[in-house]
Amino acid sequence: MDEIAGPLEVREAADPTAPDGGVVVTVRATGLCRSDWHAWAGHDDILLPHVPGHELAGIITGVGSGVQKWVVGDRVTVPFVCGCGRCEWCASGNAQVCPDQQQPGFTHWGSFAEKVTLYAADTNLVAIPDDVPFEAAAALGCRFATAYRALTARAHVKSGEWVTIVGAGGVGLSAVMIAKAFGAHVIAVDRSSTALATATRLGADHVIIADGATDVSAAVGELTGGGSHVSIDAVGSEQTCADAILSLRRRGRHVQIGLLPTPTGLSGVPMARAIAWELDILGSHGMAASDYPAMLHLIEEGRLRPQDLIERTVTLAEAADLLPRMDTASPAGMTMIHPAAQGTAPRRDLT
Template sequence: MRAIAYDRSGGPVTVRDLPAPTAPDGGVVVRVRATGLCLSDWHGWAGHDPDISEFPHVPGHELAGVVEQVGAGVERWQAGDLVTSPFVCGCGTCQWCRSGDAQVCPDQTQPGFTHHGSWAELVVLHAADANLVAVPDGVTPVAAASLGCRFATAYRAVAHRARVQPGEWVAVVGAGGVGLSAVMVAAARGGRVIAVDRNPDALEAARRAGAEHTILSEDPDPSDVVARLHALSDGGTHVALDAVGSETTCATAVLALRRRGRHVQVGLLPAVDGHPRVPMDRVIGFELDVLGSHGMAASDYPEMLALVADGTLRPQDLVTDVVDLETAARLLPGMRDVPRAGVTVLDLRR
C-alpha cells in the first residue's frame, strides 16, 4: 500500500510503499477514502506522544473508508460497509467501555499513535464491533473524515462535558479545526460564542460557523483579551474552551470565566519545557470547574450524526482544503506554525 511515513521523531516525511496489513482478530482493515490532517498528527511527529515508539510510523487518526477485510469474531461489519471511527478505540470489554466511556479505556488503541494510522491506503481498526460507526447516507467521506477527532471531540466537550445551555456565553480560544467545530456546536445549542484567535481568516471562519463576537489576539499577554471577553459577556463567560493547548491559551480561557464557570481543556498541553503554569488561584477563588475532554466514544456518535444528517451541524462547511498524499507529507512538519482557517482533509482517491 502507499502511505505517508517517517523513520524518527521530527524526521523527513515521505510517501512510500509499505506492506499491506491484515485484519486482527476482532478487527478490520479499512480502505481509506479520506482522512483528516490534525495538529495531533504534528504532535506525534514532533515526539510528544510516548505511544509512538516503532518506526517507520504512519500518522493519521481521522478517517472514513470502506471495510476491506474482516477479522475473526467480528459480527456487526462486513466488507463493503462505509464506516468511520473515533480516534480513541476502546477495547470493548473493560468497565469503561461497557459503561459507554471508551474514550478513557485503559487499553485503548489509536490509529496513527499506537499503530500505523490512516495516512495510507489501508488502516487497521481494532475491536471493530465496539468502535466502528456507519457513515449515514448523504454524509460524504470527506465530511465524515473530519468527525473522528476534531469535530467529535468538540461535540463532546461542548455538549457532554460543558453541557452548554441556550443563552450561555461561551469563549472558544483558538479557531483551528477543533475550535471552529466547538463554535459551530455551541452556537447550534443556543450558546453565545466569542471566538479568540491570532489569525483574522480563522476569525472570519468562526463568524461563519456561528460566533457572535470575535477577538483578534496579537499580544502574548492575555490580559487585554480577557478584559474584552469580560466586557462582551457581562462579567465573564459561563464556559471557556482552550482549543489550542498552550500556557497562554489555557490561562486566557480560565481567566475568561465568571464565577462558577466551566473550563474545558481540549488542546494538548505537552510538557515539552516543563508542565505549563495554570492560574489555579482563579480556579479556587471562583470555584471553577476544570474539565478534560478526550475524543468521543462510538456509542455517542448517533446523537451527533443525527444532527449532521438533518443539517443542524455542517462539518463539511469547515473543510477548506482537500489534498493528496504528496501534499500532506509536505504539510506535516510545518503544521504547528502555519495559520489555519479551517480543516484540511487528505483524499486518498486523488
C-alpha cells in the same frame, strides 16, 4: 516517518491484514490534525517507522474473525480513541478513557495511507449514513467529535450561555458551530484574522484578535458583562489555557481540549482563580462510538455541517510537506487528505 521530527516520505508498504476482532478499511478521506504534528514532534510514544493519521472514513475491505456487526462494503468511521471492548470503561460507554485503548496513527500505523487496520471493530466502528460524505465523516473522528462531547457531555452548555473559544482551527471552529447549534452566544479568539473571519461565517457572535497587545479576558468580560459561562482552549499552550480560564465568570466551566506538552508533563494553569471563583476545570479526550448517534442525527437534520469546516483537500505527498509546519500554520478550517489522489486535489463542493 523514519525519525522523530524528520522528513516524511510517501512510499509503498505491504497491505495490512484484518486482526481477530478487527477490520481493514480502505481510506477515502483522512484529516490532517495538530495532534498528528504532536506525534511527529515526539510528544507521543510511537514506534518507528510510523504512519500517522487518526481522523478517517472509508469502506471495509477486510474483516477479521469474531467480528459480528460489520461486513465488507460497509461505510464506516471511527473515533480516534478505540477502546478494547472488554473493560469496565468500554462497558459503560466511556471507551475514550479505556486504559487498554488503541489509537490509529499513534499506537499503531494510521490513516495517511490507502488502507488502515482498526481493532475491536464491534466496539469502535460507526456506520456512515449514505447521505453523509466521507470527508464530513472523517472530520468527526477527532476535532468535531471532541468539540461536541466537550460542549455537551463535559461543559453541558445551555441555550443563552456565553462560550469563549480560544483557537479557531479545526477543533475551535467545530466548537463554534456546535455551540451555536445549541443556542449559545459565542466569542472566538485567534491570532489569525482569516480564521476569525471563518468563525464569523460559522456563527460566532464576536471575535477577538489575540495579537499579544489585547487583554483577552478583559475583552471577554466587557462583551459578556462579567465573563463567559463556558470556555474552551482549542490550541494547547499556557497562554491560551490561561486566556480561556481567565475569561470565565464566577462558577464558570473550562474544558481543556488542546494538548499541553511540557518536558515535565506539568502545565501552568491559573489555579488561584479557579479556587477563588469556584471554576470547574475539565478535560476532554475524544468521544466513544456509542455517543455518535445523537451527533449524526443533528448532521442528518442539517443542524450541524462538519463539511463546512473543510478548507482544502490534498494528496499524501502534499500532506507530508504540510505536517511538519502545522505548529506555525493558521489554516482557516480543516485540511482533508485523499490517499488515492495523485495530483493536487482542489476543494470540492461537499453539499
